[in-house]
Amino acid sequence: MSDKTSLQKEVEQRFREFLLAHELRQTRERFAILEAIYSIEGTFTIEHLQDLMQERRFPVSTGTLYATIQLLIQANLLIRHPFNFSSSVFERIADNHPRSYQICNNCHHITRIKSKELANSLETYHPRGFSISHRIVYIYGICPSCQRTIRKQLKLKEQNKL
Amino acid sequence: MSDKTSLQKEVEQRFREFLLAHELRQTRERFAILEAIYSIEGTFTIEHLQDLMQERRFPVSTGTLYATIQLLIQANLLIRHPFNFSSSVFERIADNHPRSYQICNNCHHITRIKSKELANSLETYHPRGFSISHRIVYIYGICPSCQRTIRKQLKLKEQNKL
DNA sequence: GTCAGTGCAAACTTTTTGCAACTAC
């Protein structure tokens, strides 16, 4: 287990405050799960996380994992994506800047978009009375490589019909 | 069962073309499910949809429902939201204008945002080579009414401690 | 007539729950 990064320390502090404010207990499990999640860059599933906990010599039960994830979502330290059908996909959120993703309808590949332009235009919108914790944009469509594949398939089909 | 609206007719046509292009069969079930979905304004779950099919005197099996929903998602006539934990939440998408939602972290209430400003700023972004089918924004935070509730609770807690 | 699509039920996967043991407060 590596030393804690400044990000690790920051989110630990934020989680600590959240637990305090909600009169919840600061258990080893909760902080170990948080630390594991913040060692993952990008998305993960419950299964992935449970394996990681095992690797890190801190196995936790599924029940605890689900319960802690719910807390971390409430604490704005984690989000759930709408990617998979039958199982959940999660990702840490370190800051409250808008996050954008590009999702291919065909190959289902997910790419994070890092456009300052897009982020800025999102940040200008402030709903009345609603205090924003974070913003997420999903852009669905067909990625360049799938566009090529589909075009080729269409061509082949037409040739066969001729 | 009411007469078909022009929206109903339009999506039916689009689904027909999709099925044709993918060499899939045009079954009564598929069109009945599409029609039922487009009779729902806002979000729904599989369970809700299955009940509705029953009401409309066109009961379909769960398997067919799931299969058809997958097709409709592929055909860009339906989206899946990341709202619930254990079951999926769907919503029809009639056009390709950006859609925005405001979600309260506390009461989990979901509100559709109809801001032209927000929609326009999203439409200005075009990822290179990626052909967009639709865009969805989720704005997470605390809604006005929950903000009041939380403030009250904090006050009460402080008074008890004094 | 052929084979994709459907219904039904069973299987499988994911998430939640109940309870005894544990531990943070």
Next chain:
DNA sequence: GTAGTTGCAAAAAGTTTGCACTGAC
């Protein structure tokens, strides 16, 4: 010491699959 939390296993909920039958092409 008193709850809130955890682990474990069992239950519940959600989704997928296999197979015989049906109906679109």
